Amino acid sequence: MLTVTAGDVEGMRPFFAPERPGPMVFGHVATTGRGIVAVDRWPGPRVAMAQVGQDTALRGDPDHLSPDAFAGAAAFLEAPPQWEAALRNIDPALAVWPRIIATLPAGAHLPVSDAVLLGPDDVPGLAALPADIAWIHETWGGPEGLALARVARGYRVDDELVAVAVPFHIGSAFEDVGVVTAAAHRGHGRALTCAAAVLQDIRDRGRVPSWSTSPDNPGSLAVAARLGFVHHRDDVLYAINLPSPDDSH
Structure with missing residues (x-):
């Protein structure tokens, strides 16, 4: 090619x-x-x-x-x-x-979020994310690229970055959201907090948020539903030279 x-x-x-x-x-x-x-x-x-x-x-x-x-x-x-x-x-x-693809209606009300906008000072925190959730910065070229883009929202506990949401793919009309939480900090609503802030940022840029997940990921489906996403279509991805992965966003 x-x-x-x-x-x-x-x-x-x-x-x-x-x-x-x-x-x-x-x-x-x-x-x-x-x-x-x-x-x-x-x-x-x-x-x-x-x-x-x-x-x-x-x-x-x-x-x-x-x-x-x-x-x-x-x-x-x-x-x-x-x-x-x-x-x-x-x-x-x-x-x-x-895969299940959902979109956020224009009238969906987003909860108030205290997730912080990540920037250059957050490169070490992003680089320290556990390996199972480090994929979150892949489409931005790694921790530094994501931090410098100033598009990610994070949540800290005792100065440790434990949850991150990003526009994982940015298009001309839509932005698809990715969100991760460190295993020890799941179940406390931190993914929802970070995602809500990113969704508002996407709206402020004049685009429509979308959410991609798998049908066997109840946690992701529940967060999407609480944020107001509605089903858009069923789809698939093909994993070449890879097993079908465990989804986490």
Whole structure:
């Protein structure tokens, strides 16, 4: 795959239109500059791939997806159903991860939140997050990238950052929320507190919040319901060279 130059990324938008709530990998790359867009050939691409961290979106003609497109690399793939056969040719053990996508209605009332806006001074706290929740800063290039973006909200206990919410994917019309809480601090409403603050930030930017989770994650579903999210669609992600993961947001 050939990496598209930064100046040509915006021209790839028609491949990924229309934007939908949920994982907006291309939108995040185009909006934040994090990640890459790659194609099978240039000019005249037939396959377009947007990627940030392990999150990947595929569009175009699956018949032209190269068998070595992933070269053994692991990825969570968002793609239309017609891509499954081509992906399974690459990884016969391809896992299908059911997802629920919800959106926040304009009239939903958000609770008052005391979650703090994280900034450059919070790099050490983000870097110290337990390994099982460190994925929260992946789409921002790591702890420093997320801190410098000033888009994350956090909750501290005794100066320890124990919960974080972020716009995990930012598109042109929607922002998809990710939220984590350290295991020892779950069950106290801290995920809800952080998420509520991020949702208000998203509204202030003029975009619609979305929430992506799996049907077997009752904690995430409960937080989304308390915040006022409503079901938008059922979807799947494909896990290539990976098992279907345990969800935590």
